[in-house]
Amino acid sequence: xxxxxxxxxxxxxxxxxxxxxxxxxxxxxxxxxxxxxxxxxxxxxxxxxxxxxxxxxxxxxxxxxxxxxxxxxxxxxxxxxxxxxxxxxxxxxxxxxxxxxxxxxxxxxxxxxxxxxxxxxxxxxxxxxxxxxxxxxxxxxxxxxxxxxxxxxxxxxxxxxxxxxxxxxxxxxxxxxxxxxxxxxxxxxxxxxxxxxxxxxxxxxxxxxxxxxxxxxxxxxxxx
Amino acid sequence: xxxxxxxxxxxxxxxxxxxxxxxxxxxxxxxxxxxxxxxxxxxxxxxxxxxxxxxxxxxxxxxxxxxxxxxxxxxxxxxxxxxxxxxxxxxxxxxxxxxxxxxxxxxxxxxxxxxxxxxxxxxxxxxxxxxxxxxxxxxxxxxxxxxxxxxxxxxxxxxxxxxxxxxxxxxxxxxxxxxxxxxxxxxxxxxxxxxxxxxxxxxxxxxxxxxxxxxxxxxxxxxxxx
Numbered sequence: 001x002x003x004x005x006x007x008x009x010x011x012x013x014x015x016x017x018x019x020x021x022x023x024x025x026x027x028x029x030x031x032x033x034x035x036x037x038x039x040x041x042x043x044x045x046x047x048x049x050x051x052x053x054x055x056x057x058x059x060x061x062x063x064x065x066x067x068x069x070x071x072x073x074x075x076x077x078x079x080x081x082x083x084x085x086x087x088x089x090x091x092x093x094x095x096x097x098x099x100x101x102x103x104x105x106x107x108x109x110x111x112x113x114x115x116x117x118x119x120x121x122x123x124x125x126x127x128x129x130x131x132x133x134x135x136x137x138x139x140x141x142x143x144x145x146x147x148x149x150x151x152x153x154x155x156x157x158x159x160x161x162x163x164x165x166x167x168x169x170x171x172x173x174x175x176x177x178x179x180x181x182x183x184x185x186x187x188x189x190x191x192x193x194x195x196x197x198x199x200x201x202x203x204x205x206x207x208x209x210x211x212x213x214x215x216x217x218x219x220x221x222x223x224x
Numbered sequence: 225x226x227x228x229x230x231x232x233x234x235x236x237x238x239x240x241x242x243x244x245x246x247x248x249x250x251x252x253x254x255x256x257x258x259x260x261x262x263x264x265x266x267x268x269x270x271x272x273x274x275x276x277x278x279x280x281x282x283x284x285x286x287x288x289x290x291x292x293x294x295x296x297x298x299x300x301x302x303x304x305x306x307x308x309x310x311x312x313x314x315x316x317x318x319x320x321x322x323x324x325x326x327x328x329x330x331x332x333x334x335x336x337x338x339x340x341x342x343x344x345x346x347x348x349x350x351x352x353x354x355x356x357x358x359x360x361x362x363x364x365x366x367x368x369x370x371x372x373x374x375x376x377x378x379x380x381x382x383x384x385x386x387x388x389x390x391x392x393x394x395x396x397x398x399x400x401x402x403x404x405x406x407x408x409x410x411x412x413x414x415x416x417x418x419x420x421x422x423x424x425x426x427x428x429x430x431x432x433x434x435x436x437x438x439x440x441x442x443x444x445x446x447x448x449x450x
Binding site for chain 1: 382385443
């Protein structure tokens with residue numbers, strides 16, 4: 001477990017700090033936006049990985065509600081925290097781009113609003129995890145399922161509503177020199193996601209086992 | 225058929241308690257009216273567009289009053305120890321959820337019946353413009369809000385911080401419905417009315433209700449155990 005984790009972290013760091021900056025540096029400058037366009041290679045992969053994390057949290061939540069196995073719950077909790085982190089990356093890089101491209105930090109447009117809401121659902125998820133008390137794991141599993149149901153609304157919002165945000169068609173039309181750093185960005189964030197997920201999950205299940213052992217010991221009268 | 229009878233039985237139980245005590249409806253209405261008054265003091269004569277402001281006030285009042293109704297409606301079951309009885313009854317869990325939600329939705333509609341004319345009176349909202357569409361928007365959004373809210377209120381019953389957590393988890397999930405309500409109402413009240421837009425938001429609410437009622441039925445079944 002530890003070696004796999006170490007390999008994942010080294011790989012993620014190598015891609016993120018060496019290969020990705022090199023390719024991003026070499027990528028052609030975009031018409032009108034110049035250097036500012038390069039934030040795209042971080043913003044879009046972070047959002048994609050955020051959605052992956054939402055689905056992992058949602059599916060693990062469903063798994064937990066059906067099977068009641070705590071290992072599903074550990075995965076869901078780890079993925080839920082990562083939604084908040086990758087969402088935070090998305091929500092800080094987006095406005096920086098928007099300030100140059102649109103002249104404002106934020107607009108109340110369909111996609112921005114619904115992504116923000118999705119992120120807020122998972123901030124609420126983290127709050128429930130911490131302050132929900134004994135029933136928190138069931139409660140947060142339910143909340144993650146609702147979060148997942150919000151995703152189609154977010155994804156199609158762009159195509160149904162009038163929106164300022166670039167549509168999903170941007171990605172297939174990327175020119176040469178732009179496609180490679182973009183794909184590598186996704187790889188980098190996915191590696192980071194998997195490494196963090198595994199680490200967080202290991203910590204949580206360790207915590208849980210410690211509590212269980214403590215309870216057992218308390219029952220046996222070995223500790224207070 | 226049996227399912228619907230159970231839904232009706234649970235809803236009628238809640239509504240009959242309410243008809244006798246009027247505890248929840250009267251506090252909800254008072255709370256909503258206070259919100260409308262405060263918003264009117266704060267915003268009237270300062271915004272360019274009456275329809276936009278009035279529909280915002282309407283839906284803030286609906287959302288807040290709805291939350292009060294939800295937590296009181298479930299708190300009552302907790303104090304009476306009747307939630308367990310409801311869950312143990314042979315009725316389907318889904319029927320219990322929809323019954324509770326119907327009770328909440330009906331009380332929300334009572335609040336709306338007071339707030340909408342009040343908005344016409346206090347801030348001059350054109351409430352007589354396409355009333356059918358407005359009613360449709362209010363019913364669809366209230367139903368979605370009540371169903372999702374009932375799942376969360378039911379799930380939160382055993383937790384200590386339930387009041388504050390209900391607001392924390394409910395608002396992000398139901399905001400799409402509230403946004404649809406706000407935009408749809410503003411479109412209906414606009415001068416001239418933008419009916420195409422209003423129909424779009426009504427369709428959006430139908431999709432929202434369909435998705436979230438399905439998820440709620442499943443989640444309530446799986447999550448609420450005693």
